[in-house]
Amino acid sequence: MNIIEAISGRRSVRRFTSRPISDGDLHTILCAGMSGPSAVNARPWSFIVVRDRDTLSRMADGNGAAAQPLKGAALGIMVLGDMTRAFERAPDYWVIDGSIAAQNMILAAHGLGIGSVWLGTWPQKEKIDAQRRLFELPESAVPHSIIAFGYPDESQKDLPARGGYEEGRVHFEKWTRKD
Ligand SMILES: Cc1cc2nc3c(=O)[nH]c(=O)nc-3n(C[C@H](O)[C@H](O)[C@H](O)COP(=O)(O)O)c2cc1C
DSSP states (O other): OHHHHHHHHHOOOOOOOOOOOOOOHHHHHHHHHSSSHHHHHHHEEEEEEEEEHHHHHHHHHTTTTGGGGGGOOOOEEEEEEESSSOTTTTTHHHHHHHHHHHHHHHHHHHHHEEEEEEOOTOOOOOHHHHHHHHTTTTEEEEEEEEEEEEEEEEGGTTOOOOOOOOOOGOOOOSOOOOO
């Protein structure tokens, strides 16, 4: 799969088979997460990999109704901001760096035939606090997102590409009213 096919063919997958994800593929996915651009190269993130079914279930419940796909996933990866590494002059960049890490992992998984869905945590305080309690996190580790990974269930294979291009969103050379 070339990179354009990977980007334009990816869809969120929310139902998975019971097939496990190998350690080698997990390493490839994590490596992709750590390969994106990062403001001043601070790399202010860390990751919690979870395969334990009971913990996946508790993570899902802590993240609310929209996180239930995690219960059927082969594994989940929580992306966390590491505030001890955040750029002191603009610490909010950690959110952007975390998002890039999440998307890179999603695309790497897609390239390996593994489906995934991004489950948002930050900036919803109740979700952040629930994950903090579950993992007994220090103040400096801020839950950003959870990505559920697994091989797509039959019903989730070949979901139609969304065809992302929208003419009205693009301005050439200067900003022009489009409405
Ligand atoms: C910040 C963020 C938070 C999201 N949170 C959830 C979520 O909690 N549950 C879920 O099922 N999908 C979640 N998604 C996935 C979106 O619903 C999905 O990307 C969107 O509907 C477009 O569908 P597609 O990914 O198949 O193109 C989230 C995506 C992003 C970027």
